[in-house]
Amino acid sequence: MWLHAEVNGDPRAYTLQLTYALEGRVDPDALRAALDGVVRRHEALRTGFRLTAEGLVQEIRKVADCPVELATAPPGLDEQSAELHTREWLAAAAARPFELDRPPLLRVHLLRLAPQRHVLLILVHHLVFDGWSAGLLLAELSADYRGLTVRREEAQAPAAGSFRRHVLAEAARLAAGAGARNLGYWTARLTPPPGRPPLVLEPAGTGAELLAPPPAEPFALGAEASDAVRRLADEFGTTEFVVTAALLACALNRLHGPGPVHIGYPTSTRGPEEEGTIGLFLNTLVLVVDVRDEMTLAELVLAVETAHYDALDHRPLEADRVAAAVPAARAGGDSLYQVMLAFQNLPPAVLDLPGVLARPLAGPDRAAEFDLAVSVEATAPVLAGWVERDGRSLTSADTRTLLAALDALACGAVVVGGGGVVGGLSVLGVGDVGLVARVNGSVGGFGFRGLAGVVAGWGVVAGGSVAVCGVGGVLSFGELDVRAGLVAAGLVAAGLGGGMWWGLRWGGGLIWWWRCWGCGGRGLRLCRWMWSIRWSGCG
Structure with a gap:
């Protein structure tokens, strides 16, 4: 993961995010102290990664304070403007990469929208954090913050397990x-x-x-x-x-x-x-x-x-x-x-911060x-x-x-x-097959009467464009593979979805779905194998 994180052009790819809207009085100093306590207890949050001549080395620092960056929204914003400002602030904060050799790989941002309205963004690198850890971090942050603001208790004991x-x-x-x-x-x-x-x-x-x-x-x-x-x-x-x-x-x-x-x-x-x-x-x-x-x-x-x-x-x-x-x-x-x-x-x-209603928000993309x-x-x-x-x-x-x-x-x-x-097994539901089967008559040339209705009526059926072919002559599988290229080229020439999709119908049911790349084709069988297929000419 370290290599992928270093070469990935977007720092957000390996950054995990926890985002909350906070309603109530927030104490930034207590928040910072509580986060420092979590970092102090967990070695992973004090771990950095450095490439040496011998390979990648993990280094655990004895002390690493958690950065907490405070920001204040411009005064007088209406609800819509405040939402836009928040989205832009979240995106800018998340776009900043971590320096992997400088722990902690954890950073917190707090945006003040009003005296009792804040947005909290917690960013942590996936190298030192997994989904299970999110519950632990929030639980310890909540407990430490409560201890600092309500009970004035000392910090919790170190974690029982050891990442090292x-x-x-x-x-x-x-x-x-x-x-x-x-x-x-x-x-x-x-x-x-x-x-x-x-x-x-x-x-x-x-x-x-x-x-x-x-x-x-x-x-x-x-x-x-x-x-x-x-x-x-x-x-x-x-x-x-x-x-x-x-x-x-x-x-x-x-x-x-x-x-x-x-x-x-x-x-x-x-x-x-x-x-x-x-x-x-x-x-x-x-x-x-x-x-x-x-x-x-x-x-x-x-x-x-x-x-x-x-x-x-x-x-x-x-x-x-x-x-x-x-x-x-x-x-x-x-x-x-x-x-x-x-x-x-x-x-x-x-x-769960005392005196604060914390509501999860969708983080930046x-x-x-x-x-x-x-x-x-x-x-x-x-x-x-x-x-x-x-x-x-x-x-x-x-x-x-x-x-x-x-x-x-x-x-x-x-x-x-x-x-x-x-x-x-079919990849189309019963309703989808019925929808395609309701296209009336054989389809000749590349006019595809009823095509627009099928795509507009249930786009997920085709995922692109579709031609439904009625009953006609018989082609072997090999001949069908050759004909697929001609059908794909014809669809492209007709401007129908780039020649993406077409299908074959046997009686009242669709039996073959064909995806065409360029002027080639690949079969997508919806029903049981058949050694020959009835065909209605398409060009």
């Missing part, structure tokens, strides 16, 4: 042989088999979205799909994470092309003695999911579960060493994976670390969370299409059960 001991123990374990064993496992696991390269998310559009980081977007699977994930986990005797990872890999294959899917996912290395210790106790592992149409659903889920437990047995994954050993792990990029899937299981993070990151919080009654993307490979419409496909796959999977064939 954890780092040293992990280094000793790797040096004793685990490092070489793990490197061998991950090198073999992430080396693509001959003729089976991993799936690569292609660049999307012109890159205009890179002018600003796309904001994180909330999502929620439907109640039926969420229930389906839980029922499937019970049926297969596994976790909701494993089922979701299997379905996500299937959706990515259907929407973005064939090949093994590499999905990164964070795992905790925090032991019981470190549950009260702030620090980065995470290691990101990689699931390699080779989705094949002839697999049963039970076989796919078992493959994901097996890969998950094998990965846990070979922690940590030292990404830089593995990437150097597997230079072709992902063609066209320098990462071992483009997609991150995180299931959050964190203690509540609550800021930050650059995504990956092409796609799906963060799931298993909240009843549905699976919900956030989606982040860096804007280079996926548009907002792409992520909506992917989540709709994930929803449809979950609903379909629970119907067919473990014996159902993966190739028979």
